[in-house]
Amino acid sequence: MSGELSPIDKAKFVAAKRAAEFVEDGMRVGLGTGSTAAWLVRCLGEMVREDGLRIKGVPTSTRTAQLARDVGIEVISLDEAKWLDLTIDGADEFDVDLNLIKGGGGALLQEKIVATASDQMVVIADVGKEVQHLGAFPLPIEVIPFGWQTTQALVEETLISMDVLGRSSTLRMNGEVPFITDEGNYILDLRLGRIGNARQLALVLNQMPGVVENGLFIDICDVVVMGYGDGRVEVRDINEGTVATDKLEFVETDNLFSDLND
Numbered sequence: 001m002s003g004e005l006s007p008i009d010k011a012k013f014v015a016a017k018r019a020a021e022f023v024e025d026g027m028r029v030g031l032g033t034g035s036t037a038a039w040l041v042r043c044l045g046e047m048v049r050e051d052g053l054r055i056k057g058v059p060t061s062t063r064t065a066q067l068a069r070d071v072g073i074e075v076i077s078l079d080e081a082k083w084l085d086l087t088i089d090g091a092d093e094f095d096v097d098l099n100l101i102k103g104g105g106g107a108l109l110q111e112k113i114v115a116t117a118s119d120q121m122v123v124i125a126d127v128g129k130e131v132q133h134l135g136a137f138p139l140p141i142e143v144i145p146f147g148w149q150t151t152q153a154l155v156e157e158t159l160i161s162m163d164v165l166g167r168s169s170t171l172r173m174n175g176e177v178p179f180i181t182d183e184g185n186y187i188l189d190l191r192l193g194r195i196g197n198a199r200q201l202a203l204v205l206n207q208m209p210g211v212v213e214n215g216l217f218i219d220i221c222d223v224v225v226m227g228y229g230d231g232r233v234e235v236r237d238i239n240e241g242t243v244a245t246d247k248l249e250f251v252e253t254d255n256l257f258s259d260l261n262d
């Protein structure tokens with residue numbers, strides 16, 4: 001199976017594998033959404049099955065919940081957990097301050113709630129997600145369906161008044177119909193190119209009627225584990241900078257890849 005994986009998938013895998021070392025027996029763990037987070041869930045599932053790791057997982061989407069159950073992780077709701085020891089999730093971009101753009105998979109709302117309810121957020125990413133300035137990746141904004149075009153116009157007009165560059169947005173589609181989030185909302189993808197003041201933008205967006213949440217994660221992430229296609233990983237801590245560099249073997253096991261073998 002490993003021969004079919006691209007360097008980017010290997011990078012995602014080693015980041016996830018290294019981040020799984022943050023998980024300790026008995027923890028309540030937020031489980032992110034996306035292809036990198038899926039590797040993490042598979043790695044944790046293997047640790048549960050093979051090593052007897054006991055954790056309770058709080059998924060950030062219905063698809064992560066399904067995968068977690070499939071690989072043997074006990075799934076509970078955030079309200080049952082109340083507070084989490086750790087959340088591990090992917091990201092679309094991260095900058096030098098470990099601020100993020102998330103929501104490429106459309107799960108930003110639950111992801112932000114879960115990460116904010118955690119003692120620590122660890123982001124797992126391939127090296128291509130590192131940026132000097134956030135904004136090349138279109139910023140996802142979750143909006144309620146009622147009056148979404150009015151909300152879109154308000155977002156764009158407000159950004160014009162703030163002299164923000166770029167600022168055109170499109171409704172995310174799922175084929176011929178709008179993409180619907182787990183909370184029943186729509187997503188606007190806002191093309192900005194480069195975000196000057198991400199903190200201010202995040203606050204302004206969330207004040208608009210109709211906007212539920214935006215994909216800027218400011219001061220939420222504590223650690224980024226960045227993977228390379230050759231198996232190298234770098235662990236960056238928000239306070240201490242790079243704290244570890246390792247090289248992981250890409251280990252192929254039937255268990256780990258069982259859900260990819262179809």
Ligand SMILES: O=C(CO)[C@H](O)[C@H](O)COP(=O)(O)O
Nearest residue numbers: 034035036090103104105107
């Ligand atoms: O924010 C997310 C989902 O809402 C994902 O973490 C983000 O899109 C990265 O996904 P991937 O690991 O597949 O590149």
